[in-house]
Amino acid sequence: VIEAVNAKYAELQIKGELSAILLHIAQETEELAIKERQNFSPTLKKWHPTASASAALMLHSCYGHVLRQYLSDVTSLTREAVEVLQRAGKLEKVFVQMVVEDVNEGDENGKTVVKDMVPYEVDSVILNLLKKWIHESLSKGRECLQRAKETEVSFSIIIFFHLKI
Template sequence: KMEVVDSSRRSYGNPRNPPPPVLSVLALDICDLVKYEKEVFSPVLKKWHPLAAGVAAATLHACYGSELKQFLSGITELTPDAVEVLKSADNLEKELVNIAVEDSVDSEDGGKGIIREMPPYEAESVVASLAKTWIKLRAESLREWVDSNLQQE
């Protein structure tokens, strides 16, 4: 059976429980996929490539990174969905890097080559930047409100 449906992640009938952002679901699915790949395919593929799980992790990292980059290019403010996507991306990245490192411990370079192929998503810095922008906008709004009230008095 190739497809497993996780009803807890995919049941959105309840309006109090809105659907999670697609990239968050994708990150969870990639996490499941890479674990399955590591258990099932990598042991077989190691006959042909010593870093099979690391290569798979790096490939999935690059694919998700491409989608994340597109998503981030459209983000202008810190929203709950953006935070959830960035948290999911951070968790996924940690998992993928961990698998790549574990798989390449015995390699000549200790896995540095694979890790270099995985540029960081930098989710924390994106959140910090968006939070800073949000604070500046709110401070400016507050300043305008105070000025307006002072002029009325």
């Protein structure tokens, strides 16, 4: 799955459709997680006590890999980037819920699975992109203000010399 995504990633990066593809992958991943929890985990529990939690961890890791690839190319805050990040946050909640439902309270295996889930940190990524956007906007505003001041000074000098003549 990851190899196929990597191949499509390079191809779609050129087309600029990456956000739509990531949203689609998130939807398919959520559907796969639900099918896994309903169909496979009950059978696999005979051999592995936290089958659903392990599956959630693996899906979380795979989608996280694709998400990190996407975020490495995101340079500014866009509507598409925010949609992808919000969808990733929703998907992460589905995975965490799967783990919580599968793990008994005192189960050490379950605690290990939860610790192994590296959070997507969606909110902090959005905040960092927002900070970057604010700094860029302030910088552009300062540049415009400086040019306006320079133009005003130049214009005042021209008028002054024109009136002298």
